[in-house]
Amino acid sequence: MEALIYGYVRDDLADGHCAEMEDAMSTLARAAGLCFAATFHESTGGDGTAFAELTRELLRADAHHVVVPSLDHLAGQTIPRDILIAKLAQDAAARLWTVQG
Template sequence: MKPLIYGYLRAPDETPDDELDRLVSELQRFAEAEGFCYATTFFECQEGSRSAFEELVAELTRAEARHVVVPSLEHLSGHRLLCGQMIERLECVANACVLTPDSA
C-alpha cells in the first residue's frame, strides 16, 4: 500500500477556481510520481486563519500519515519565521515532513 500524502494550500476568495484546480492537479501529479496515495487537500480560505492547518495536523495524527505536499512553502506562510514554526509543528506533533513539487 502506498503511503498517504495530504495537500495543503492557501486559497483566498480572490483565487480563481481554475488556478486552484491547477494547483491541486500539480500536487496530485507529484504524489503519483513519487509513489504516494493522495488523500485530500486542506484549503486555508481565510487570510490569517490556521483552522485548516490545525485540521491537517489532526488528520495526519489520526491517520498516522507522515507527508504533506504544498505548491511552495509560501502556502504555509509568506513569513519566514511563521513558516518555520508551522513546519516544526508538523514535524513535532504529527511526525510529518513537508514536500514541494520542486523538492523531489
C-alpha cells in the same frame, strides 16, 4: 499499501487556480509513490483552522506526508513558516513536500 499524503493550500494565494495546484500536488504524489488523500484549504482569512485540521488528520490517519504548491502557502500565517514546518514534524512526524521551491 501506499503511504498517504495530504495537500495544503491557502486559497488567498491560489488566485483561482486551486484545481491546477491540486493536480500538480497529486502528480508529485504519484511520482513519489504516495497516495494523494485530500487537500486542506485555508480560508482567505488565514486563521490557521485548516492547518490545525490537517495536523489532526495526519495523526488520525497515521500519515506523515504533506505537500504544498510552494513554501509560500505556509507563510503569511500568524506563526512563522519555520514554526509551522517544525510543528508538522514534531506533532505528526510529517515530511513536507513542495511542487515548486
